[in-house]
Amino acid sequence: MLLQVPQADVYARAETLLDAGDLKAARGVLEDHLSDNRNDPEALILLGRVFFQWPVVGRWRALELLREASHLQPDDPAPFYWKMRIGKFLGSADGEALMRSGIIGVLERDPRYRDVWSYWPEIFRNDGFLESVAELLAAHGDDPGVLLRRAQLLTEARAYDRAAAVLVALEATGWQDAGLWALRAQGALEQGDTLRGLAWYDRALGMADADSMEVLWHQVAPIAWPDEDSTYTALAPEGREAFLRAFWAKREPDLLTSPNERIAEHFTRLRYARDKYRLLHPQARFHYSAERRTLVGSEAARVLRAVQFEFGLPWGGLMPGRSRFEDDIQRAGLGIDVGDLPEPDSVTRYRKYGFDGRGLIYLRFGRPERQLVSHRYGVEAWDFGAGQGGARVVFARASSGGGGDMIVYPTNRLELHNSTLMLERDASSLTPTMDLYAWVAFFRGSEPGRQLVYVGVDADNSATAAWDSDWREVQRVTGRGPHTMSLPDGPYVLGIDAVEGTDRGRVRADIDVPHLWRGRLALSSLLLASSADTGLGREEIARRMPGDKVFPAGTPLALYAEIYGLSRDRAGTSRYQVQYTFESENGTEPISLWFDRVVRSDPVIRERITLQPEQIGPGRYRLRLTVVDRVRHRITDSTVVPFELR
Numbered sequence: 001m002l003l004q005v006p007q008a009d010v011y012a013r014a015e016t017l018l019d020a021g022d023l024k025a026a027r028g029v030l031e032d033h034l035s036d037n038r039n040d041p042e043a044l045i046l047l048g049r050v051f052f053q054w055p056v057v058g059r060w061r062a063l064e065l066l067r068e069a070s071h072l073q074p075d076d077p078a079p080f081y082w083k084m085r086i087g088k089f090l091g092s093a094d095g096e097a098l099m100r101s102g103i104i105g106v107l108e109r110d111p112r113y114r115d116v117w118s119y120w121p122e123i124f125r126n127d128g129f130l131e132s133v134a135e136l137l138a139a140h141g142d143d144p145g146v147l148l149r150r151a152q153l154l155t156e157a158r159a160y161d162r163a164a165a166v167l168v169a170l171e172a173t174g175w176q177d178a179g180l181w182a183l184r185a186q187g188a189l190e191q192g193d194t195l196r197g198l199a200w201y202d203r204a205l206g207m208a209d210a211d212s213m214e215v216l217w218h219q220v221a222p223i224a225w226p227d228e229d230s231t232y233t234a235l236a237p238e239g240r241e242a243f244l245r246a247f248w249a250k251r252e253p254d255l256l257t258s259p260n261e262r263i264a265e266h267f268t269r270l271r272y273a274r275d276k277y278r279l280l281h282p283q284a285r286f287h288y289s290a291e292r293r294t295l296v297g298s299e300a301a302r303v304l305r306a307v308q309f310e311f312g313l314p315w316g317g318l319m320p321g322r323s324r325f326e327d328d329i330q331r332a333g334l335g336i337d338v339g340d341l342p343e344p345d346s347v348t349r350y351r352k353y354g355f356d357g358r359g360l361i362y363l364r365f366g367r368p369e370r371q372l373v374s375h376r377y378g379v380e381a382w383d384f385g386a387g388q389g390g391a392r393v394v395f396a397r398a399s400s401g402g403g404g405d406m407i408v409y410p411t412n413r414l415e416l417h418n419s420t421l422m423l424e425r426d427a428s429s430l431t432p433t434m435d436l437y438a439w440v441a442f443f444r445g446s447e448p449g450r451q452l453v454y455v456g457v458d459a460d461n462s463a464t465a466a467w468d469s470d471w472r473e474v475q476r477v478t479g480r481g482p483h484t485m486s487l488p489d490g491p492y493v494l495g496i497d498a499v500e501g502t503d504r505g506r507v508r509a510d511i512d513v514p515h516l517w518r519g520r521l522a523l524s525s526l527l528l529a530s531s532a533d534t535g536l537g538r539e540e541i542a543r544r545m546p547g548d549k550v551f552p553a554g555t556p557l558a559l560y561a562e563i564y565g566l567s568r569d570r571a572g573t574s575r576y577q578v579q580y581t582f583e584s585e586n587g588t589e590p591i592s593l594w595f596d597r598v599v600r601s602d603p604v605i606r607e608r609i610t611l612q613p614e615q616i617g618p619g620r621y622r623l624r625l626t627v628v629d630r631v632r633h634r635i636t637d638s639t640v641v642p643f644e645l646r
Helices: 007-019 021-038 041-053 057-071 078-090 092-109 116-122 127-140 144-156 160-172 177-188 195-204 215-223 226-233 237-249 261-276 290-310 327-328 347-355 357-365 413-422 538-542
Strands: 369-376 379-384 393-396 406-408 438-444 450-458 460-465 473-480 482-486 490-500 504-514 527-530 558-564 575-585 591-600 604-611 617-631 634-637 641-645
Touching: 007 041, 021 041, 041 057, 041 078, 057 078, 057 527, 078 092, 078 116, 078 347, 092 116, 092 127, 116 347, 127 144, 144 160, 144 177, 160 177, 177 215, 177 261, 195 215, 195 237, 195 261, 195 591, 215 226, 215 237, 215 261, 215 357, 226 237, 261 357, 290 369, 290 379, 290 393, 290 406, 327 591, 347 357, 357 379, 357 393, 357 406, 357 413, 393 413, 406 591, 438 490, 438 504, 450 460, 450 504, 460 482, 482 490, 538 558, 558 617, 575 604, 591 604
Parallel strands: none
Antiparallel strands: 369 379, 379 393, 393 406, 438 450, 450 482, 460 473, 460 490, 490 504, 527 558, 558 604, 575 591, 575 617, 617 634, 617 641
């Protein structure tokens, strides 16, 4: 008499063998079981998984077994899940068709099944398909996670009214999730409703630690810089709000206005890119295989013909900066092609974000100033920044044997450098149109531990902002300069935006605010102004100091600084020596002016002199002030101030 082996033991034994890679033994266990239990769907699925891993010919047998299991157990998503996995393995158009039908089969039965949504970005999704899947999810009732997925699909399909209705219903359930407000914001901003969209987006940022589907990150990931991408990957949920607010603070294009225009501009670009530049073939082997990307280099002759014979002479210059992959670029050989363009992950940027090369560049930099198209060769060239040296990005249909999607396809080292840099940066369409000259000076503030930071700007109207090392905005001042901020010592990012007529200028720079309250000898910054008045105070000289520090030769020049922490002698006086050193950039001998001072002791000693035209002639100089405390024999130097007498 034969003993009947319990089904659970058969499944466990087969799973163990499958996990161990012993396909032959797992197949034997399951086929023996199915010889007496042909209608066991669980065993059919397991045997299908065995054949999924079987070399060369196993996948088609696996599909037959999975199909049989789905007929026996129609409500089980498992056969469709493994059908989807087989499609991913096969790749290409046939594989994507299997993935698509497999994903639909899973979502019809259980939209929360395993990791099915992680495969969603790997299939092509047009508006009609998105809407049909959203309707399919409607059969799963009021599950909050499913409702949020429906709203996301409808938003991506630009069915904004229907998406809003789903989100309103979700809000009525009391469910608290940042994704709800992020999607409401996206729908409003993509339709041009900036006021409500930004208000909802701010609400979403305030709840970013509770973003179950990480909607906020997926909305901005295509424009993230490499360090932002890696930072977010390791970020705890409670750090998301600060991270995302810093993300947008770095990109704010105009400090004179509020709110941040770059947020609304991003969502406008996102809608356009989805409409025009969706990735059509996400399962093309190009996206998964470095070898296939190298083979695409064979398309170089076709691309070069288009660039040379249809687009004319090379255009643009070298973009300043160094990309994350600059070392790779420096090692590139003479035969520049798409194989030299580094990809950061196991899949390409295109597959990761769902856009072709044009979409990735458009999201980051917007519409090009000039767009050249060769339908004959399947090549495009986008030219950016004609007034600022410019950069050209070339795209070619090369993701699949001379066809497929448009990918970034540099044709020389210059384009390789520029393209790589542009794939790591982004910019607002509110670009600077003039050079902006400004100066920064530091003095003790009225409160201990705080410094006055002066920012001088030559413009009709300007704004200055300071962010701390985490990109939290600390202070912002608008109006006609100079601007004054009160800050503790430490590192900051300084931002200046200015408008002069119809022109706009922009500066972003790191500054280090010194500590001027330490109780030891210290110097403020130096201020300069064209004036013969020896009694000018700090405020008046700051107002007269030009942003470019260029002064007319032949007129007196007033200099102002403050000395802190000078010692006092028994008579209550401070004795010190000052040396003003003017180093000429033309290589002539430096000019030094020495003065001995005896003053009534005070925590702040104001140091002024007025230079006469005969003391220093026209030219470009670097000025340094040195102070020697004669009571305690201490010495300190100011920072160097470049200026010009013209």
